[in-house]
Amino acid sequence: MSRRPKHDPKESEREILDAAEAFLRERPFRKMTVDAVMSRTGLKRPAFYVHFRDRHELALRVVEELGLELGAMIDRWLVGVDLAEDARSAFRGLAEVYAKHGPVLRALSEAAGSDDKVEAAYDALVQRFIDATTRRIADDQAAGLIRADIDVEETARALVWMDERYLTQAFSKEPHPEVQRVVDVLYNIWFSALYGGN
Incomplete structure (x- = not known):
């Protein structure tokens, strides 16, 4: 997925939440990692920590x-x-x-x-x-x-x-x-x- 240089904070938060829900549709919470969620977005890993402390x-x-x-x-x-x-x-x-x-x-x-x-x-x-x-x-x-x-x-x-x-x-x-x-x-x-x- 292409990386976008700039992102509206609300849009990036929404994208991460949607990616987390998509992950949980397929796999249990114990398997959910920051990398696994962020790989489903067009964002880099540091963007996760702008919105959330941890999984x-x-x-x-x-x-x-x-x-x-x-x-x-x-x-x-x-x-x-x-x-x-x-x-x-x-x-x-x-x-x-x-x-x-x-x-x-x-x-x-x-x-x-x-x-x-x-x-x-x-x-x-x-x-x-x-x-x-x-x-x-x-x-x-x-x-x-x-x-x-x-x-x-x-x-x-x-x-x-x-x-x-x-x-x-x-x-x-x-x-x-x-x-x-x-x-x-x-x-x-x-x-x-x-x-x-x-």
Whole structure:
């Protein structure tokens, strides 16, 4: 790839982030090196250190970026007023993000098992979903839509981690299931658990 003498800092940062995601689509985080990432760009190695301290910080930025996409899906459920459609919309959005980034999310999930910094970032990402789900369950419980005897926090934790594992496994390899099929599965599980299948 040709080397460009000058580069807009935002463009070069974006190029490195895209190269890191491309790498993680194909190989595990433990194999990711600065040289391996930079070989996928038109930049020289020193450009990496203008934006990132090391590969761990780069991975954290990838988690952060994916978190923004996933966070937008949380809002679909939290801010809506139509219970069934809000849930379907949120699950559809989650499934679409995983369909787009599944191998990368799997690589980051696996990296969390061996890298403390990545683990903390990944756990924080999942915790955002747990917190949002806890709020929604508590609100719907207060409104009489969910049984009063359901343990709000632990139910939220169980459902969200189930989603994380299921979505990661479903979309990390080809061929993966149709998005609508995944949406229907998640919707049926959540509504059965929380609303008695209503």
